[in-house]
Each structure stands twice: as C-alpha cells, then as structure tokens.
Amino acid sequence: MELSYFTEPTTRLDRDSQQDRDRQRDQESQRDLDTQRDNQRDQDTPQKQDTPREQELQQDQDTQQDQDMHLFRDFKLKKRKITDLFPGLRFVERARSPVSDIGDGVSTDSGYEGTSTEDDGSPAGEPMNSDLCLDSSISDNKDLLSSDGGVPPKADLHLQSAVSTERDRNDMCEAWNATRRNATENMAQGEDWEPLPRPLLQERSHSAHCSTSNSSRYPNVENNKPLVSHALGDYGKITSINPDFASLNNSLPCYGFSPSMVVAPLFYNQMIAMQCFPNMTVTAETLRKMPGPSATWGFEKRPRVEPSIQHRSGGFSVPQFGEAPVSGRPERDEDNKGQGNSQTSSPFSKTDVESMAYCHQQCDSAGDSENGSPGAAKIATSKTGCVEDRSVCGICGDRGSGLHYGIITCEGCKGFFKRTVQNRRIYYCISQGHCDVNKLERNKCQYCRFKKCLQQGMVVAAVREDRMPGGRTTGPVYDLYKIKRKTKKKETKVAKRYQSSVQQLSTLSKHNGFLVPALPPATRKVPSEGAVAQSSSQDARWLTVQSPNTLLVNPILSAFHMLQLLVNIDNHGELMSIYCSNLAPGDSGQIMLNDRSKEYQNNLMCWFNKLQFQKQALVNLTKEKWHHVLLLSLCAHHCWKLDSSNSGGGKDGKSNSSGCEAVVLHQGNSSSNHQRHLHEVCMHKIQQMLSCAFLRTVTQSEIRAEAGDTVDRVAQVMQALCKLAPTLEEYVCLKLVLLLNLAEGEEAEEERQALQDQFVQILQEVIEIKHPQRSMRLGRLLLWIPQIEAAANQLLQSNLIHIPFLC
C-alpha cells in the first residue's frame, strides 16, 4: 500500500500557545492593535523548531509485530507502529502552510479547535509554524507538500494511490483553492463558521467588572442580557452518533493522541479506518469527526503536588480541592467533614436548614437525612459517603475534587465540561456512543465523555455565561442540581435492585443450564493484517446489528460472538427483579401494577435502545413491534420465575408459584391445566383491581365479556412458552427475531430479512448445542411467534397491556 499524498491534520499546540501568549501580550500592551499588524507580527514570529523525532524513531528498533495497541503507552511506540504499518511514510519536519488553517476552520471539530475564525478574524494570517507531519516518501512531492499556499492542508486519503499522479494533485489543489475561495467569501459575509466564536478571554483585572457598572456588573452582560449565549438547544446535536460511520463496522478501534504527540489522532485513525475498510474511501470530511483529538494517552500528566502533611495554619488553611484528601489517608477528609458537620451541627439547628444551600448539599450528598438530627447527618456522611464518594469522580473515577456543576468530579472532567459548554463544542463518536469513560480512557472519546457528564447529572446551566468567578450557586441552577440528584437517586435504586436480581438469576441460570458465553474469538482478525489493534474488551459492550452489507464484506462477528453481545446487553436480571417484585394485594394494587408495568417497560426500552440499527427504517420498523417483545419478555420471565420457585420450593407446587400467592384460592389446580389456571388467576386479579378502582364489585362475567378473550389468548401463549422453557440465549435471540419479523412496509425489507435470518441462525446454533436431541425445537419456538404477535396486538388494542403482569 502506498500513500502518495498526505498532509497531516496538524498539531496546533505550539501555535495555540503562541497565540495565547500573543494575545496576552496584546492585552498587556495595547488592546487595539489592528488585526493586520497583528497578523504581520504573527507571521514574523520566529519558528519554533521541533526536535528531530525521526531520529528517535530510527533508534527505536525491533518492534514486536503483534504487540497490542493497548500497550502503547508512549508516543514512540505509537509512532513506531505507524511506521511499521506504512513503511512508505516517514516523519518529516516542515513549515506549516500559512493558509492551512482555513481547512481546519472549515472542518474543525475533531481537530484542535479551529482557531482561525477567532479573535483576529483573519483566517489567512496564521503564524508560520513548524510541525512534524507525516509525509509520503515521494521526494518530488516536496514542493507541493511544503508550505505552498495552494496546497490543501487536508487532502482526502484514498487507499489506492488515488492522488499519485500529477493531474490528481492539480485537481486537488484546484478543488482546494476553490474551497478556500468560497470559505473566504463566506467568511467575509459573516457566515458563522463556528457556532459561536470563543468568547474573548476576560481581563483578569477587577476593573472590568466594575467599570461598566451602569449597564452591568458582569463583564459579559449588558442590559441584563448575556453577550455570550449558550444556546442550550445546540446540545441536542451532541447526542447524535456520527452518521459517517453508520455503515461502518462497530469494532473500528480508535485512539486518541496527545497534542504533544505530533501525530494527530485523525491521521492515525484514518490509517486504521483504511485498514479495516479497504473498499472505502476515507475522506477528510469523514475523518474530521474522528474522536479524541487531544487525547492524552500516554501523556504524562503534570504530577499532582501533594500537600505536605503539615497542617497549614491560619490564613489560607482551607484545603484546596485537589489536595483535600491527603494521599493514603482518605479518612482525613472524612474526619474533616465529620468534624465540620458535628461542628456545624448546632448552626444547622440554629439556621433554617432548608434554606441553606450549602448545608443542603452536604445533607443531600449524605443520603436522605433531611429531617434527621445533626448527629444522624454526620453518621450518614461518613457511612453512606460511599453512595456519593467525595473522593471519586462520578464521570471517570479519578480522584474527585469536589462538587462541580452538580456532581462530584475530578478537575479534568470539570474542566472538560466547562470547556465544552463554554465553547459550545460538538462532538462525535466514532463508535456507537458507548465508549468507556474511565481515568485511562476518558480522552478517547469526547462525545461519550460529555454524554456521561450529562447523564450523571452535570448541569449545563451551571457554567456561567457571564464567566463571573466566585460566589455560590443558587436559584434555578441550584434547583436543577436538586432535581438531577433526585433522578439519580431513583436510578441508583433500580440499579441496586438489579444487583440483587442478578444473583437470583445466576442461580437460575445454572439451573437452566445457560450457555456460558465463550470468550470472544480471540483470533478474530480484521481484514488486513493483525497489526490493527484489537478492541476486544470493548466489543462486548455494545451491539451493533450489522447491516447486511457490512456483514457480507466484513463478517467480523461470529454467531457466538454476536450471541455473547446479545446476552451481555440484555437486562433480564433487572427485568426479572421488577417482574418478581411482589404485587401488593389490596387497595394499592392498581397503582403498584401500573408502576411495575411501567418500570418493566422502561427497562425493556433501555434494552431496546441499546440496539443500534444502522438504518432508520429498521428502527422505525422495530419500534412498531415493541409490544410483541414485551409480551415475549414477560412470558420468559414468568417461566423463569415459575422455574426458580419450583426448584427452590419443591416439586409438587407448580401452581403455587411465588407471584401468585395473592390467589390462594386457586392453588389447588393441577399442574396439568396451567393455562386455565393462568386464566383464572388473571381474571381474579383483574376483578380485584377493577373492584378497587370502581369501588364496587365487578363480576367476573363483566370482565369476561370485556377482556376474557384477551386473557385467554395471553394465558395460552404464556403457558406454551412456559412449556418450552426458553433459555436465556434462546430468549435474547427470539426477541430479535420477533423484532425483525415481517413488517408491512417495504422499506429496508432486504436488510430486515437478512438480519432476521442471522438471528434465526444464531438461534438454531444455540439450540443445536443446548438441545441437540430436540430437532423440532427451533420450529416450535418460531411457531409461537405469530401467536405472541396476535396476543400482544390484542393486549395493545384493548389497552390491557398490564395483564401479563398479573400472571
């Protein structure tokens, strides 16, 4: 393979900091330097020479061919890897094109933030800078590749030497120049290149705040209107997954490099993309949405300065956030807090507790000890402190440095969130929006990091538009904190229940002989060379239902791998616990039922949302079949519940299942008539509920007339599936088969069919392994699909979707 043309996506570190310095200097000396002169000076700035890293590169030899990318801790290794992959490439040093940033300005977002449109507003006047870049070894390209203003800074990369000829190059240059012209024109017409220019750096001096006192006390506010708006609505965009990669395989690994690492991740990821998808043309447009532009993998962070153990006295004795817990002794922090609380305990009682924002926060984070005595609060703080550990970042798990924007985060996540909101940045995920966000990998995907920030309850509005430092957060923002906190608490509850149910299910699964998913086929190779990094650990976390095209080209996931994914994303444990949660008999039954049903549906929806169909048509199509899956799921859980209670409680009590204890009357039924029993149970419960609801006795005949048929049908299906007793693996497959079953529209018909076939095939394989002696099992399971559909439809039509919960 040969890459005949390449200009790197640039590292802007040097220039950025240079600019900052310039800016500062400007502010210090003379604020109204006209932009032209400014640029002029920029261009005159002496170039900073990078150290010749290629020498280092050559020194590093004997690369281990199969070394996993995860081992790439430092830049040298990464660089070496790249050179290994692409021997035609070498690192060169060259001056940056003065215009090259136009391109970046247009296609910014993933690269270092396009600064061309900022501040000076003269895009063409970027300072010359010496960057390392990757270059092809074709020597006679030198001219073109050097700082010639007419060369596109970011050429499309085609795999097969697409731009190797002179003509290609000319075409490209011409295209580039046209783009540049257009861009410049648009610029002149005031088109918004970036949604919002980065707000000017504030002067540090205090005077700015006060000087305009007649209009506002805040620097960026005039007439009570912020000069810089956040436009929260824009954040909707962030929640979209990079459409460019919709058709790509989900296992495309991506890595981010640090700005100081010279090789921008864009390029590296481009390499990977090309390797994985030889048939695809990886364009600059595609690439600009690659994640992790400034990731700091292998980047040596500035070491935290641990405070000396000595207690600071007087003056600034307040421990700063970063240093609060002295390393190795987290109790100190706790102690302090406990002390603080016990000390403030009296103030608490003195002051109006509820109105104290700051005290409130402490109470809140300590759990739910609002009415408790101060003492209780203290205990809660130290004991339940783990619920919201002050020392752990809620986003990445790094050391927390306090409450930031609503939750406890580290300095990094705090800053990241702030920057994102302030600069209204929009991110994309190269993957499916489920990247891990932890201390080590938090910089790999900004999209997922920010998503997690929002999910965890960080409040966008807490980033101040006026940039006024200090003070306390009160008012609407503080209310938002409270709301988010409440929501999160609720979620934690659900999660807890899930935990307990998982245990329950694990015993169940043993009993059922679930197939323990094998580890992903480690030998799996992406089309070209094993050099491509494995994303092994991550594959298991998301499922992309592959579009048939991709599947044909790239059948990366084996049936069992897919099965494993399916099992992994399935939240059966959670569903099971909800399903099993006891239905309180009596008056509140109706409410309970509704709640339970809703909770169950919500959880099922969570599962559904984890499926990433690659065509919108498929999403729409499968959404229509939502209730089918709901019924199937309920059937399965009903079956498993029966099963677990049987194995636990004895052999003869089939009908005396735990969920049905409310209907003691019916427990004498023989197991031979399970269906009738179900029917009667349902009828009875419905009777109970309706009687409660209408405050009168509703007769069974009334119900029978109204819903008897439906109940019958549902009971029939339930009973049949109970008899078949699907295993977890069969269940997860069936759900997808059901979702992908015949649809009315013609849209995406081919894809639908192909996908369904795939899952049927997986189902078949599962059965062959689990039930080798039962050749008819597949057919039997599939035969019930129409029945499930019919019953579910009926439930939906008669608005009785809660009924299955009664069984």
Place this chain on the structure above:
DNA sequence: CTAGCCTTGAAC
C-alpha cells in the same frame, strides 16, 4: 486540548 493549581466572591 487537558488537567492541576490558583483566584474569586456570595453565602454562611
């Protein structure tokens, strides 16, 4: 860009 450290300032 990232993230550690530092300054601010309203509420206590």
Place this chain on the structure above:
DNA sequence: GTTCAAGGCTAG
C-alpha cells in the same frame, strides 16, 4: 473570617 464551587491560567 470561612467555605467551596465557579472561573482563570498554563505546563505538558
């Protein structure tokens, strides 16, 4: 005066 969550600065 003390707190602590904002914002700012800047080495990497």
